[in-house]
Amino acid sequence: xxxxxxxxxxxxxxxxxxxxxxxxxxxxxxxxxxxxxxxxxxxxxxxxxxxxxxxxxxxxxxxxxxxxxxxxxxxxxxxxxxxxxxxxxxxxxxxxxxxxxxxxxxxxxxxxxxxxxxxxxxxxxxxxxxxxxxxxxxxxxxxxxxxxxxxxxxxxxxxxxxxxxxxxxxxxxxxxxxxxxxxxxxxxxxxxxxxxxxxxxxxxxxxxxxxxxxxxxxxxxxxxxxxxxxxxxxxxxxxxx
Amino acid sequence: xxxxxxxxxxxxxxxxxxxxxxxxxxxxxxxxxxxxxxxxxxxxxxxxxxxxxxxxxxxxxxxxxxxxxxxxxxxxxxxxxxxxxxxxxxxxxxxxxxxxxxxxxxxxxxxxxxxxxxxxxxxxxxxxxxxxxxxxxxxxxxxxxxxxxxxxxxxxxxxxxxxxxxxxxxxxxxxxxxxxxxxxxxxxxxxxxxxxxxxxxxxxxxxxxxxxxxxxxxxxxxxxxxxxxxxxxxxxxxxxxxxxxxxxxxxxxxxxxxxxxxxxxxxxxxxxxxxxxxxxxxxxxxxxxxxxxxxxxxxxxxxxxx
Numbered sequence: 001x002x003x004x005x006x007x008x009x010x011x012x013x014x015x016x017x018x019x020x021x022x023x024x025x026x027x028x029x030x031x032x033x034x035x036x037x038x039x040x041x042x043x044x045x046x047x048x049x050x051x052x053x054x055x056x057x058x059x060x061x062x063x064x065x066x067x068x069x070x071x072x073x074x075x076x077x078x079x080x081x082x083x084x085x086x087x088x089x090x091x092x093x094x095x096x097x098x099x100x101x102x103x104x105x106x107x108x109x110x111x112x113x114x115x116x117x118x119x120x121x122x123x124x125x126x127x128x129x130x131x132x133x134x135x136x137x138x139x140x141x142x143x144x145x146x147x148x149x150x151x152x153x154x155x156x157x158x159x160x161x162x163x164x165x166x167x168x169x170x171x172x173x174x175x176x177x178x179x180x181x182x183x184x185x186x187x188x189x190x191x192x193x194x195x196x197x198x199x200x201x202x203x204x205x206x207x208x209x210x211x212x213x214x215x216x217x218x219x220x221x222x223x224x225x226x227x228x229x230x231x232x233x234x235x236x237x238x239x240x241x
Numbered sequence: 242x243x244x245x246x247x248x249x250x251x252x253x254x255x256x257x258x259x260x261x262x263x264x265x266x267x268x269x270x271x272x273x274x275x276x277x278x279x280x281x282x283x284x285x286x287x288x289x290x291x292x293x294x295x296x297x298x299x300x301x302x303x304x305x306x307x308x309x310x311x312x313x314x315x316x317x318x319x320x321x322x323x324x325x326x327x328x329x330x331x332x333x334x335x336x337x338x339x340x341x342x343x344x345x346x347x348x349x350x351x352x353x354x355x356x357x358x359x360x361x362x363x364x365x366x367x368x369x370x371x372x373x374x375x376x377x378x379x380x381x382x383x384x385x386x387x388x389x390x391x392x393x394x395x396x397x398x399x400x401x402x403x404x405x406x407x408x409x410x411x412x413x414x415x416x417x418x419x420x421x422x423x424x425x426x427x428x429x430x431x432x433x434x435x436x437x438x439x440x441x442x443x444x445x446x447x448x449x450x451x452x453x454x455x456x457x458x459x460x461x462x463x464x465x466x467x468x469x470x471x472x473x474x475x476x477x478x479x480x481x482x483x484x485x486x487x488x489x490x491x492x493x494x495x496x497x498x499x500x501x502x503x504x505x506x507x508x509x510x511x512x513x514x515x516x517x518x519x520x521x522x523x524x525x526x527x528x529x530x531x532x533x534x535x536x537x538x539x540x541x542x543x544x545x546x547x
Contacts, residue, residue: 006339014328017327075328080322081325089310
């Protein structure tokens, strides 16, 4: 556990000196604001929350998360570096968690950079800041679970492009789960639909997004993150043999 | 210090290392020789704890090297090239130092000391990817000695090293041997002949020789052979009948140069000197060989695989 901050700092520095990070965060911000304003008359409505923006986040994460996830293991893409890491007294646990936390912080910063919207909302009308905070948290948790999936994918395949494509594919599947549910609605037995919809992160996200701050939804995301990170640690442990 | 007993390793059901045993004490410098570089690398990996043997026991300071605690006592310079697109050598060494658990002034001192020993000053701020093989090796060695390990594993450390740097490299290894146990795997055995105290020769996955280095040199056909170059024609017959001469090799590509081989236990150089003086040959170079290790290792590997 002592080495967690070292790995964390190294990974943050690695994000900071890669132009790709800035590019993907910038694209995320521009798209999030531009699409939000374009798709709904938020300024005309007397809305107290930022839901029009946050409901886009699951789709925008399709761009941001694979880019960050590929960067997450770019140090180890070099075979010599990877071998060297094995000779150092670092446990896979510290390694995975440190890297994941750094990426999660980068997403958090990207989310916080949408703060002008909060100011505008406060300036234009009475904004419900508690709901907005819960929306931020929900979006961050969603990003965390996506990132942990990307983290796990790397431990199985090493090629950068494959990581990007697989992560994107996984996230697309998840995002498309709701349309699958709609298609199954009258054919499949109820328990299948129930279990699938309880697994769907998007429905969890939208319920959090509405400002319904339920412990069970937060726990869902946290357990998702923990499950993927544990899987990543175990895979790395296995590969060290 | 190191105990290896009956280690066997299978990779994809192929037997790479079979029934290998040896031990090493503190402040020894072991040379690991053999034709197949993969076997040597695998053995170093087992010693460093990155790979576990299929059967057998390995202990470093009495502890299995896969235990995290003992990794702190091991420094390993890998054969694989280091590389990183943006990290500079300095940042890399600092990163390794903090992973090794140093911080603050001590970390800086450790990095500086390692950089000084390897003379890394000119390239400290260059990204790792831009360095040539020789410099990458040096950074990798600096990384391995940073924390003052008790056991240092070097895999082909002289690769890409310029000939004029060999001398400083030798001095470095000699000073390191004072502080720790060093194991060097290399295919350039002759370069290490003055450094290593013991030689382990691996062939066909087995240990075929574990002897002090001078003994291995004594096995060479060229042990105490004398190579001389003359400007005047030599009387080869007169050389051949000198006491203790086992044979004469003429160098096809350098006319006037011959190597006179000695029989085991005979010193022929004094006889040759007397002969040269009495015949008044004009000799431009003459030196006595200490034995060609490469030949011996090659010979041993041949014998083992037959």
